[in-house]
Amino acid sequence: MKFVDKMSEKLLPIVSKINGQRHLLAIRDAFIITMPLVMAASFMILLNALIFSNAVVQKFVDLSFLSELAVIVNNGTMSILAIIVCYNIGVNLANYYIKSKSIDDPSFNAVHAGVLSLATMFILMPVNTMVSLVDGTSAEATGIFPQALTSSSGLATAMICALLSTELFVHLAKFKKLKIKMPDGVPPAVATSFNSLVPEVIVVLIFGIFVFVLKKTTGLNVPDLINLAIQTPLKGFVLSIPGMLFLQFFSDFLWVFGMHGSSILAPIKQAPMLQSIEENMTAFQNHEVIPNIITEPFANAFGLIGGGGCILPLVIAILWISRRRDERQIAKMGLTTCLFNITEPVMFGLPVVMNPIFMIPCALIPSINLIIAYFATSVGLIGKTVAAAPWITPPVIQSVIATGGDLKAGVLTIALIVLDIFLFMPFVLASNKAAQMRGDELIG
Numbered sequence: 001m002k003f004v005d006k007m008s009e010k011l012l013p014i015v016s017k018i019n020g021q022r023h024l025l026a027i028r029d030a031f032i033i034t035m036p037l038v039m040a041a042s043f044m045i046l047l048n049a050l051i052f053s054n055a056v057v058q059k060f061v062d063l064s065f066l067s068e069l070a071v072i073v074n075n076g077t078m079s080i081l082a083i084i085v086c087y088n089i090g091v092n093l094a095n096y097y098i099k100s101k102s103i104d105d106p107s108f109n110a111v112h113a114g115v116l117s118l119a120t121m122f123i124l125m126p127v128n129t130m131v132s133l134v135d136g137t138s139a140e141a142t143g144i145f146p147q148a149l150t151s152s153s154g155l156a157t158a159m160i161c162a163l164l165s166t167e168l169f170v171h172l173a174k175f176k177k178l179k180i181k182m183p184d185g186v187p188p189a190v191a192t193s194f195n196s197l198v199p200e201v202i203v204v205l206i207f208g209i210f211v212f213v214l215k216k217t218t219g220l221n222v223p224d225l226i227n228l229a230i231q232t233p234l235k236g237f238v239l240s241i242p243g244m245l246f247l248q249f250f251s252d253f254l255w256v257f258g259m260h261g262s263s264i265l266a267p268i269k270q271a272p273m274l275q276s277i278e279e280n281m282t283a284f285q286n287h288e289v290i291p292n293i294i295t296e297p298f299a300n301a302f303g304l305i306g307g308g309g310c311i312l313p314l315v316i317a318i319l320w321i322s323r324r325r326d327e328r329q330i331a332k333m334g335l336t337t338c339l340f341n342i343t344e345p346v347m348f349g350l351p352v353v354m355n356p357i358f359m360i361p362c363a364l365i366p367s368i369n370l371i372i373a374y375f376a377t378s379v380g381l382i383g384k385t386v387a388a389a390p391w392i393t394p395p396v397i398q399s400v401i402a403t404g405g406d407l408k409a410g411v412l413t414i415a416l417i418v419l420d421i422f423l424f425m426p427f428v429l430a431s432n433k434a435a436q437m438r439g440d441e442l443i444g
Contacts, residue, residue, distance in 0.1 A: 026092035027267040041077040042387035044070040082154035089162035090117030117162035124222040155271040156231035172199035238272040255308040256359040284386035297385040301399035302373035307343030309362030313420030323442035382409040
């Protein structure tokens with residue numbers, strides 16, 4: 001127990017600083033806002049695949065004319081994720097400075113930071129792109145912002161633009177000489193715009209000059225450089241088996257010390273994970289080969305059975321074999337919440353947090369599940385994930401939805417729950433033995 005306490009004392013301040021870091025906080029909250037849109041796109045793609053374009057359904061009623069609905073919804077959700085994230089990062093970061101009193105100016109408006117973030121993102125985007133013509137040939141089109149840079153593929157560019165432009169904007173907004181003060185009778189919206197006019201113009205010019213010089217000297221554009229230097233390596237790590245297992249273990253490791261691992265690691269893994277599931281959704285919609293095994297729905301369906309630490313199997317194991325009255329009481333109360341992936345009543349009530357007996361399996365079992373699920377997917381036993389189910393969707397149902405209605409994925413989840421129950425059993429018995437040694441009265 002002393003080791004656990006010492007580890008917690010050293011780890012908690014570090015993780016608290018990371019979790020409260022303004023840039024990571026702005027990125028995390030921006031991604032949270034996109035979740036309803038991802039769910040909407042997933043729902044329409046599932047409807048299209050299972051009903052509108054389904055050959056079996058078409059034998060009874062032809063609903064193929066509705067398949068265009070999925071495309072229309074996708075254009076307003078997944079295809080503009082980078083735009084939404086960019087704007088919200090700028091707003092979130094500016095609001096942080098306002099709330100922390102780092103910028104003490106009543107006329108400073110976070111909305112301007114969001115709009116400026118978008119402006120700089122589009123400045124960095126090339127307006128020339130290669131398109132395929134109906135005759136099979138290719139041609140260069142001008143005056144077009146490619147959808148690849150406004151969707152999840154452009155998230156790295158969006159995040160960098162938002163962070164840099166907002167930091168510059170906030171820094172310049174502190175200089176009183178750069179402010180244009182309007183008379184008292186001027187409407188607030190006009191006064192705010194003129195107050196931010198010079199700082200915003202300077203930021204826009206900085207980004208514009210940088211893009212101009214880069215293009216003239218190297219012939220390259222910024223999104224390509226970012227993709228080469230940051231996005232591709234990060235995606236390669238997050239979507240690799242070692243990367244997946246490291247992030248899953250570290251997330252659960254933080255959980256058992258009472259820290260929300262998923263939220264802390266979100267700024268690192270969200271962009272590659274969103275890009276991964278979007279690629280799968282697009283391929284599924286177009287009846288192409290699904291490219292990626294590792295996606296966020298995959299990790300949620302098989303690595304978070306009952307929530308962080310795979311708490312649902314632990315609760316079942318306790319109700320099955322535990323003779324401790326206190327544990328059984330908490331397990332009965334937490335069973336319902338765990339069915340909807342809400343673990344806090346058990347994590348802090350049992351507790352699992354800072355409990356040297358339950359910390360070990362809760363940190364390791366989710367990674368074991370992911371290894372098994374990855375193998376099952378790679379050999380074709382279950383389908384790859386093609387949709388994002390809401391995080392409160394119960395286990396089994398969640399894996400079936402995520403894999404586009406593959407019932408075998410539900411069977412695998414049931415098998416993993418059974419396996420996890422047996423893996424938790426020795427630790428439940430150890431907890432009973434520890435209670436008995438303390439002189440606690442056991443049932444039976």
